[in-house]
Amino acid sequence: MSMMEWIVIIGGIAAVIWINWYFFLARQPMVSAAIGVAGVREIAIVVEGGFHPAMVSVKRDKLVRLVFDRRERSGCSEEIVFPDFGVRKFLPAFRKTTIELTPTQTGDFEFTCGMSMLRGRLIVQD
Amino acid sequence: MPTTTPLILIEKRNPENTAQTGTNAVTAHEKVTIPVKGMTCAACQARVQRALQAKPGVLDASVNLMLKNAAVTYDPVMTSPMALVETIREIGYGAELTARDQTMLDEQEAQDQAQEEEYGELRRKALLSGSIGLLAMALSMPLMGAFKEEVHAPVADPFMRWAMESMTPAIHAVAPWLYTFTPWVLSYALLALTLLVMGWAGGHFYVRAWSAFRHHSANMNTLIAVGTGAAFFYSVLATVAPEFFLSRGMLPDLYYEAVIMIIALILTGNALEARAKRQTSVALRRLVELQPKTARVVRAGAEVDIPVNDVQSEEIVIVRPGERIPVDGAIMSGTSAVDESMVTGESLPVEKQPGDRLIGGTINRTGAFRYRATTLGSDSVLAHIVKLMRDAQGSRAPIQRLADQVSGIFVPMVLSLAIATFVIWFVTADQAPAVRAFAAAVAVLIIACPCAMGLAVPTAVMVATGKGAEGGILIKGGEALQRASQITTVVLDKTGTITEGRPTVTDVVPVLGSECSEKDLIRLVASIEASSEHPLAAAIVRYAKEQALSLATVDSFHSVTGRGATGVVDGAALAVGNEALMADYAVDLTTVKEEAERLAGEGKTPMYIAINGKLAGLIAVADPIKPTSREAIHRLKRLGLTVVMLTGDHHRTAEAIARQAGIDRVVARVLPDGKVAEVRRRQQSGEVVAMVGDGINDAPALAQADVGFAIGTGTDIAIEASDVTLMRNDLHGVASAILLARRTMRTMKQNLFWAFVYNVVGIPVAAGILYPAFGILLSPILASAAMAFSSVSVVANSLRLRRARVA
Numbered sequence: 001m002s003m004m005e006w007i008v009i010i011g012g013i014a015a016v017i018w019i020n021w022y023f024f025l026a027r028q029p030m031v032s033a034a035i036g037v038a039g040v041r042e043i044a045i046v047v048e049g050g051f052h053p054a055m056v057s058v059k060r061d062k063l064v065r066l067v068f069d070r071r072e073r074s075g076c077s078e079e080i081v082f083p084d085f086g087v088r089k090f091l092p093a094f095r096k097t098t099i100e101l102t103p104t105q106t107g108d109f110e111f112t113c114g115m116s117m118l119r120g121r122l123i124v125q126d
Numbered sequence: 127m128p129t130t131t132p133l134i135l136i137e138k139r140n141p142e143n144t145a146q147t148g149t150n151a152v153t154a155h156e157k158v159t160i161p162v163k164g165m166t167c168a169a170c171q172a173r174v175q176r177a178l179q180a181k182p183g184v185l186d187a188s189v190n191l192m193l194k195n196a197a198v199t200y201d202p203v204m205t206s207p208m209a210l211v212e213t214i215r216e217i218g219y220g221a222e223l224t225a226r227d228q229t230m231l232d233e234q235e236a237q238d239q240a241q242e243e244e245y246g247e248l249r250r251k252a253l254l255s256g257s258i259g260l261l262a263m264a265l266s267m268p269l270m271g272a273f274k275e276e277v278h279a280p281v282a283d284p285f286m287r288w289a290m291e292s293m294t295p296a297i298h299a300v301a302p303w304l305y306t307f308t309p310w311v312l313s314y315a316l317l318a319l320t321l322l323v324m325g326w327a328g329g330h331f332y333v334r335a336w337s338a339f340r341h342h343s344a345n346m347n348t349l350i351a352v353g354t355g356a357a358f359f360y361s362v363l364a365t366v367a368p369e370f371f372l373s374r375g376m377l378p379d380l381y382y383e384a385v386i387m388i389i390a391l392i393l394t395g396n397a398l399e400a401r402a403k404r405q406t407s408v409a410l411r412r413l414v415e416l417q418p419k420t421a422r423v424v425r426a427g428a429e430v431d432i433p434v435n436d437v438q439s440e441e442i443v444i445v446r447p448g449e450r451i452p453v454d455g456a457i458m459s460g461t462s463a464v465d466e467s468m469v470t471g472e473s474l475p476v477e478k479q480p481g482d483r484l485i486g487g488t489i490n491r492t493g494a495f496r497y498r499a500t501t502l503g504s505d506s507v508l509a510h511i512v513k514l515m516r517d518a519q520g521s522r523a524p525i526q527r528l529a530d531q532v533s534g535i536f537v538p539m540v541l542s543l544a545i546a547t548f549v550i551w552f553v554t555a556d557q558a559p560a561v562r563a564f565a566a567a568v569a570v571l572i573i574a575c576p577c578a579m580g581l582a583v584p585t586a587v588m589v590a591t592g593k594g595a596e597g598g599i600l601i602k603g604g605e606a607l608q609r610a611s612q613i614t615t616v617v618l619d620k621t622g623t624i625t626e627g628r629p630t631v632t633d634v635v636p637v638l639g640s641e642c643s644e645k646d647l648i649r650l651v652a653s654i655e656a657s658s659e660h661p662l663a664a665a666i667v668r669y670a671k672e673q674a675l676s677l678a679t680v681d682s683f684h685s686v687t688g689r690g691a692t693g694v695v696d697g698a699a700l701a702v703g704n705e706a707l708m709a710d711y712a713v714d715l716t717t718v719k720e721e722a723e724r725l726a727g728e729g730k731t732p733m734y735i736a737i738n739g740k741l742a743g744l745i746a747v748a749d750p751i752k753p754t755s756r757e758a759i760h761r762l763k764r765l766g767l768t769v770v771m772l773t774g775d776h777h778r779t780a781e782a783i784a785r786q787a788g789i790d791r792v793v794a795r796v797l798p799d800g801k802v803a804e805v806r807r808r809q810q811s812g813e814v815v816a817m818v819g820d821g822i823n824d825a826p827a828l829a830q831a832d833v834g835f836a837i838g839t840g841t842d843i844a845i846e847a848s849d850v851t852l853m854r855n856d857l858h859g860v861a862s863a864i865l866l867a868r869r870t871m872r873t874m875k876q877n878l879f880w881a882f883v884y885n886v887v888g889i890p891v892a893a894g895i896l897y898p899a900f901g902i903l904l905s906p907i908l909a910s911a912a913m914a915f916s917s918v919s920v921v922a923n924s925l926r927l928r929r930a931r932v933a
Binding site: 029050078089118119 | 336337341347517530545548
């Protein structure tokens, strides 16, 4: 085997390890809802090729206002779905849409786009 | 069990939110227009305006005397439309929220418009980039022959190489001048065209991929961006520094036309997918369009046309033949036939008389009438249906879990596979290893399609719930659909489900030697039953009124659940009910036993009457079965389902009704609690049970059943308690819903199978698994075509459900 081939093999293995580390293991930033001007816990989530932040921490039994700021026209992100809360809402492009929830159970609740391709998690803690 | 248990949700009505301060601090303003009654002069106007402006949370209030309304901008956190209405009422004016928030309908309209715009944009981009792709292919032709003499070797994609080689003679004949350009000029022209397409038509792929990457996530755009991006940069390097390749014994291949064609094909697929996705909600759109924009109302004695949102509760609305009924209400004067097919699925027009209920959005056929507006806006039947459907379409079917799990790890796995493909080809290929490795890796990235998996289940749920709603079958969501497809047993409540639910008195039999005549008996019994809410009681009271009998006052009325009622009428202690009630009072039934048996055998319900502890007679009430019940039950049986009837009636009555309806399994003398127990008993023996009832009296049994069907009603309670609501009052809807659920389940399985198989087969083929045995290598362009059409085919398969025959 040539030197070049060894380089490609080692580089390939390193790239595969890095991809799996970056997408599966690297810590994703989790953002907690902050108390807003109106005294309600609020969090702004940018919708652009995904949900940013995608991990949102909220408190149980506390009203939280999730403001989805959709900054694209892609049909993939035109809806937000919280399956556990029975919520489906249209997100107009380049506008902010607010969803208010009061989670009554702790746990991890997924939110997705209308077709389940873009994902985020609502982490409800005591 | 109910389909979803929302944890608790307060959803905002208006999506329009403004004014941002700080990163996470967002203040939302909302606007509402409240009609105000009783304002006569400018002083009134000023008073209302001042009161509203003084209210905490109100940012702006503007009261219009001419329009008689108040437009208020407020902070929804601090106040609400209802609180504003209260403020106006407190100062002595009338106010009511009108057809308030039409949000569900508005939201659907906004979404439809956005989808239409998206489709238009994708179509435009696909067409233009496709045309540029053809031009790029033509420009690449002269480079084909150049590679022997010049440094710029051309097309690396095997499909493109074949396509161009076959087209070269034609291009030579049509555009010989193309061959006068130097390869250098052609290469840079191709680079410019590719940049144009990547930036203008495909720019969003890169922006979204980057945005996702920054947040440690990867999606479809990642694959497209990495695939086309790698091909592009490889080609740029080959254009600007061909010596780099030549010095290493490689040809400086160009992939420009492949990049353009890949983007054009993916955009074509996206456009087709957007159009197909739009069609999945066509039923919902049709429902939204049922809502008329204006209504003709009577104001100050004159008929005026006003926006439907301004109609107030209790207002009188006028409808002429052929017009759509603007809001829900009840007829005051006039009669007509109304076409309710669009809401209930009932094909024949329904006769309407004063007092009858009207549903907004239905069409008045024959007569003109006036009616009183009742439920408006988001409380209307139509808004409820639209909300239910939107919620249903957002729900998940359990079968989707597998697809969710796979698509969660899919893209990073494909990226890893593409790298592995490159390495294996690079190490093992005997000819041009780098070129082959590169083409195969790009093909792997481009062919993989997680979208098909994501679309497989939701599109089927959307089409099925829409199809159901068109036939008056409202299904609560994916989970309800999936469970409905597994039903083995259908338990039917008798009264109001199999039968008309409007019992009538058929026989009155005084006991021989009794002092009471037939009329006396009816009067006494009707007097006591007037205090009861039982449907049989209503039949007796109605019968007494038809006979023009005046009812007496009742003392000590007592209703005995599942048995009957007792009380004191004209000083006599009266007991009316079944055998069990008579046994409680030790009444001897021997004299009428035979007669009661005969009546029960005819499907009638005999009720015994005892006065002061002695039997005085019998009254028989019958509830005829609906004309459609027998055929619908036959359909259920043909679907292989076990059909069971539950009733509180006597065995003989129950059996007679069951015989008429064609049911062979009957559970008689069931008390209301017993319905739940019976459903549970059957579930414990492994049956998947559907319970069909009116949704109000049967709510606990509907909730206990695997799938609860509420029949012939569109009330909130029924919709809440059931998994499936049948707007039409006949059992055919049950069979249609189960058939639709089975078809939908089959479609979901086909879609998932196709989506998985496509990727499981497509990715290895793109990686070149067939090359050692058959010499087959997939071109990245063919891979992009396959990817684009795999998701389209899933949506198209779901759309086939629209044509499924389930009625």
